[in-house]
Amino acid sequence: MNEDTPRTDGGTERADEPTEDVALDPWGSASVGDYADLFAEFGIEAFDEVDDDVPDPHYLMRRGVIFGHREYDAVAEAMANDEPFAALSGFMPTGDPHIGHKLVFDEIIWHQRQGGDAFGLIADLEAHSARGMSWDEIDEHARNYLLSLLALGFDAEEGELYRQSDNRAVQDLGFELGSKANFSEFEAIYGFDGETNISHMQSVITQTADILYPQLVDEPKPTVIPVGPDQDPHVRLTRDLATRVRYFKVTEAFASFELDDDERQLVRAAYDALAAGSAEDGDAADVDDTDVRCEDAAEWLADYEPPESDRESVDLAAAKSSALDKLEAGGKEPLRPRVRFFDRNATDEAFEALIEAVDGEKRVFEGHVDAFELTRDEAESVAREVEIDHDGFGFRQPSSIYHRFMTGLTGGKMSSSIPASHISLLDDPEDGYDKVKAATTGGRDTAEEQRELGGEADECPVYELYAYLLAGDDDELTKTVYSECVNGERLCGGCKEQAAELMREFLEDHQEKREEAEELLDDLDIDLDSDRRGTGGEH
Numbered sequence: 001m002n003e004d005t006p007r008t009d010g011g012t013e014r015a016d017e018p019t020e021d022v023a024l025d026p027w028g029s030a031s032v033g034d035y036a037d038l039f040a041e042f043g044i045e046a047f048d049e050v051d052d053d054v055p056d057p058h059y060l061m062r063r064g065v066i067f068g069h070r071e072y073d074a075v076a077e078a079m080a081n082d083e084p085f086a087a088l089s090g091f092m093p094t095g096d097p098h099i100g101h102k103l104v105f106d107e108i109i110w111h112q113r114q115g116g117d118a119f120g121l122i123a124d125l126e127a128h129s130a131r132g133m134s135w136d137e138i139d140e141h142a143r144n145y146l147l148s149l150l151a152l153g154f155d156a157e158e159g160e161l162y163r164q165s166d167n168r169a170v171q172d173l174g175f176e177l178g179s180k181a182n183f184s185e186f187e188a189i190y191g192f193d194g195e196t197n198i199s200h201m202q203s204v205i206t207q208t209a210d211i212l213y214p215q216l217v218d219e220p221k222p223t224v225i226p227v228g229p230d231q232d233p234h235v236r237l238t239r240d241l242a243t244r245v246r247y248f249k250v251t252e253a254f255a256s257f258e259l260d261d262d263e264r265q266l267v268r269a270a271y272d273a274l275a276a277g278s279a280e281d282g283d284a285a286d287v288d289d290t291d292v293r294c295e296d297a298a299e300w301l302a303d304y305e306p307p308e309s310d311r312e313s314v315d316l317a318a319a320k321s322s323a324l325d326k327l328e329a330g331g332k333e334p335l336r337p338r339v340r341f342f343d344r345n346a347t348d349e350a351f352e353a354l355i356e357a358v359d360g361e362k363r364v365f366e367g368h369v370d371a372f373e374l375t376r377d378e379a380e381s382v383a384r385e386v387e388i389d390h391d392g393f394g395f396r397q398p399s400s401i402y403h404r405f406m407t408g409l410t411g412g413k414m415s416s417s418i419p420a421s422h423i424s425l426l427d428d429p430e431d432g433y434d435k436v437k438a439a440t441t442g443g444r445d446t447a448e449e450q451r452e453l454g455g456e457a458d459e460c461p462v463y464e465l466y467a468y469l470l471a472g473d474d475d476e477l478t479k480t481v482y483s484e485c486v487n488g489e490r491l492c493g494g495c496k497e498q499a500a501e502l503m504r505e506f507l508e509d510h511q512e513k514r515e516e517a518e519e520l521l522d523d524l525d526i527d528l529d530s531d532r533r534g535t536g537g538e539h
Helices: 036-042 072-080 099-113 124-131 135-151 168-178 183-190 198-216 229-244 261-275 294-302 316-330 348-357 376-389 429-437 447-453 461-470 475-486 492-523
Strands: 066-070 086-091 117-122 160-163 223-227 248-253 338-343 362-365 368-371 399-403
Touching: 066 229, 072 223, 072 399, 086 099, 086 198, 099 117, 099 135, 099 223, 099 399, 099 461, 117 135, 117 198, 124 135, 124 198, 135 160, 135 492, 168 198, 183 198, 183 229, 198 223, 198 229, 223 229, 229 399, 248 261, 248 376, 261 294, 261 316, 294 316, 338 376, 348 376, 429 492, 461 475, 461 492
Parallel strands: 086 117, 086 223, 117 160, 223 399
Antiparallel strands: 066 399, 248 338, 338 368, 362 368
């Protein structure tokens, strides 16, 4: 966004945001100076690439608060086609739930209302191992989180709420996933070292099991995990482990040798050009799909220059060199597209069943099967069905969406340790009113400057309150507040008064609904009076 082109759409994008080193630490003090860095460094994709595919998007999506995703298109497609999907997120009970947590509560509830299976969990094992919380403290905070989630509209009859420590299926799954993880990964992803306690490491594996748990219920399905970007390390690790425990790996292949993703992209271009009967220079090459040989593809590829868009995503020189080596070594071997099933963890019975399940022309080798008449999607479906029929998990890689961090009311980070910087969902409504009235703003030094220059809504914690919470589904209110601010028509005093009144009303309503949810929570099968014993204090 250019600072000369102010947004009037109720968005939350910040102008000229300073770039910081990007460090995603699930247990640290979360801060991301430039969200765009996450796209390049960690492979998070911009949410606006999929938001048109989302039926009736949530206001956090419409306003750019949800800014990134991993493979959310699979969830959006399931949602649009009325197919099974799920949403899950967890809450570490280390303090009172506050308005930052409400973002995640709302995202879970919205996905449930769109027809998804919804799961909310209390990450009590993580709180005890990583933060040294006593079990009495955890019990108290867990109750408050669950009451707020229910008060905001989570349907406990249709969804599932649980504690990590009480979910045996999650713990058993974590044990299996742990067999596919190693300490060097924990060291690289989380910075763990010789001083990290084993329970902390165990809690990480438990969280990967939480993320995959919805796929143990009924069937594997697209599953989204709504989180802040600081939790992305857990998502990345889980996506890897979900793949490693699968019975079969499905890839595209063209010959007897293997190709990596970058090489495959280049060989695909060579095959398509030659099979179509035209080389890059336009000369006819009278070949059909049975006449394309590895040496033909090597000759074509030697002079090929990929489109600029493709060059950004591959190490072109290295991929081209290695692909040429493999094609030249293949000589006159026919180049034919196929899907390849690798035996990764399958039992002998499952591998034999896969062979039987592959229709059409196929070739069976020790450790893999090549199929010539299946699409990649069809092959994935066959592999998953065989796996599930033979007691495997059949997991899909989980998806995720990422929301921006709310700015603290005093400026800077919103911190639970700084009461004035955040509003707890348990705050007295009058205290919530007072905190908003005392909040930092993006206003000018004087009313005269404000009217002349306009306010800086993109730098204003109070405007964030409207966009993230107070305006609810009313996009017109956020547009009006934004436009009046940047055009100098709205002064900070009146703006904060309006926001403070809305905050007071929200807290009054929320706490009434929390009282109503007490009986519902008591009827749920969740033990909030743990009899666990622990050492207490920091671990």
